[in-house]
Amino acid sequence: MTFDYHEPTSLREAIELGARFGVDGRFLAGGTDLMVQIHRGRLNPRHVVSLQCVPGLDAIEVDGAISLGARVTHRRIETTTDFQGALRALVEGAEVVGGHQVRNVATVGGNIVNASPAADVVVVLLALEARLTSLGPAGERTIALDGFGTAPGVTVLRPNELLTRASFPRLAPRTATAFLKAGRRRAMEISIACVAARLTLDAALERCQDVRIALGAVAPTAMRARSAERYLEGRPLTDEVTREAGRIAATECRPIGDVRASARYRALLVATLVPRVLARCLERIRFHTS
Amino acid sequence: MTRIPLSLIINGQTHEVLAEPHRTLLDVLRTDLGLIGTKENCLEAECGVCTVLLEGAAVNACILLAAQCQGRAILTIEGLAAPGQLHPLQQAFIDHGAVQCGYCIPGMILAAKAYLDENPEPDENGVREALAGNLCRCTGYQRIIEATLSAARALRASPSSACRETAR
Numbered sequence: 001m002t003f004d005y006h007e008p009t010s011l012r013e014a015i016e017l018g019a020r021f022g023v024d025g026r027f028l029a030g031g032t033d034l035m036v037q038i039h040r041g042r043l044n045p046r047h048v049v050s051l052q053c054v055p056g057l058d059a060i061e062v063d064g065a066i067s068l069g070a071r072v073t074h075r076r077i078e079t080t081t082d083f084q085g086a087l088r089a090l091v092e093g094a095e096v097v098g099g100h101q102v103r104n105v106a107t108v109g110g111n112i113v114n115a116s117p118a119a120d121v122v123v124v125l126l127a128l129e130a131r132l133t134s135l136g137p138a139g140e141r142t143i144a145l146d147g148f149g150t151a152p153g154v155t156v157l158r159p160n161e162l163l164t165r166a167s168f169p170r171l172a173p174r175t176a177t178a179f180l181k182a183g184r185r186r187a188m189e190i191s192i193a194c195v196a197a198r199l200t201l202d203a204a205l206e207r208c209q210d211v212r213i214a215l216g217a218v219a220p221t222a223m224r225a226r227s228a229e230r231y232l233e234g235r236p237l238t239d240e241v242t243r244e245a246g247r248i249a250a251t252e253c254r255p256i257g258d259v260r261a262s263a264r265y266r267a268l269l270v271a272t273l274v275p276r277v278l279a280r281c282l283e284r285i286r287f288h289t290s
Numbered sequence: 291m292t293r294i295p296l297s298l299i300i301n302g303q304t305h306e307v308l309a310e311p312h313r314t315l316l317d318v319l320r321t322d323l324g325l326i327g328t329k330e331n332c333l334e335a336e337c338g339v340c341t342v343l344l345e346g347a348a349v350n351a352c353i354l355l356a357a358q359c360q361g362r363a364i365l366t367i368e369g370l371a372a373p374g375q376l377h378p379l380q381q382a383f384i385d386h387g388a389v390q391c392g393y394c395i396p397g398m399i400l401a402a403k404a405y406l407d408e409n410p411e412p413d414e415n416g417v418r419e420a421l422a423g424n425l426c427r428c429t430g431y432q433r434i435i436e437a438t439l440s441a442a443r444a445l446r447a448s449p450s451s452a453c454r455e456t457a458r
Binding site: 002005031035036038039048050075101102104105186 | 292294310312314333334335336338347348350352354355360401405420421422423
């Protein structure tokens with residue numbers, strides 16, 4: 001295992017290096033996945049292009065649309081004051097990843113391009129309808145996060161492109177978000193299943209006006225529970241209704257059984273977590289609008 | 291193989307090393323600089339024995355390239371207290387019997403330091419969560435938690451007892 005190390009100091013230079021090295025190169029952000037894959041011998045890049053000196057990739061913007069630079073760390077998300085309210089799901093997704101050492105360096109961009117179906121923050125961003133911006137020699141393009149990952153570890157990002165940010169629309173009034181994850185223990189755990197939701201209530205605070213539900217670790221990629229979303233629209237959010245939404249979500253997910261849990265158990269977790277996440281959203285909307 | 295010249299600020303002292311670009315900070319600390327207090331184990335950022343502070347933040351040196359640390363301030367366990375002295379965390383770990391085999395302790399203490407620097411008045415849950423990235427197979431953690439809470443009290447009572455402040 002050996003490679004050349006590059007430390008571009010501008011986006012332009014990073015893109016040029018990325019384009020020059022193509023599949024022989026890898027961008028390095030936090031390294032919590034890349035370095036492990038290199039140590040395991042699963043990746044053997046000839047060139048590693050560190051993004052640590054590239055300016056402009058670590059910004060969080062909250063005016064109008066919300067935007068997270070690719071190099072924003074999990075720790076930054078946890079400590080961002082603007083995410084403590086209605087966008088709380090982002091904090092809840094970030095704070096359950098690894099230990100402090102990992103969260104201090106692991107980035108949003110790395111989490112996304114890694115395309116693990118169990119990436120917690122990605123599931124939250126999916127519920128927020130995030131769009132991604134990538135930059136390559138041909139310029140910038142925007143890609144919906146939904147559909148960005150096509151299989152575990154596989155995305156539609158081209159080898160010469162760099163993911164620069166994820167952004168999503170500002171939340172509507174009477175909206176809250178929540179995230180829950182199930183694992184075998186509380187720390188340093190990969191999700192067995194996780195669920196994020198963004199819920200908007202009607203003016204009477206009773207019926208679902210709009211909802212997005214995203215599921216993690218229960219399909220080859222993070223996925224939206226679209227049938228459950230359609231079922232909820234316009235319905236009053238009683239316990240019975242949210243439980244039914246959970247049952248619907250459990251039938252549309254496509255989990256595998258592995259060392260962490262059986263497929264059946266994962267589906268049961270979805271059926272349980274969906275109503276719990278919705279209940280949290282409800283509580284939060286009512287708390288903040290009362 | 292090309293080697294790159296690196297200037298690493300370790301425990302307040304600048305070290306010039308020549309290292310191949312793929313080598314980790316952990317490897318350079320242990321092999322080139324003889325700073326073997328930072329331990330090596332999983333090499334996958336799972337166990338925390340290689341924890342060092344990079345500009346005040348706890349990081350796993352096993353997945354950090356030495357090249358990424360060019361010009362940045364690193365604190366290892368060797369630099370936590372002045373020679374011959376103990377940092378309040380080290381003293382508390384001894385007083386509370388928090389050390390058995392000892393292999394996880396340098397990383398544990400540095401993770402605790404990073405946390406206490408930002409949270410001088412921690413509660414037990416906070417400490418447990420802060421040390422979640424550091425595995426110990428001997429102690430069952432309880433005494434480590436007690437020692438960390440006790441060190442926090444000692445540091446509040448006498449902040450100057452932290453012999454050397456980390457560059458942030």
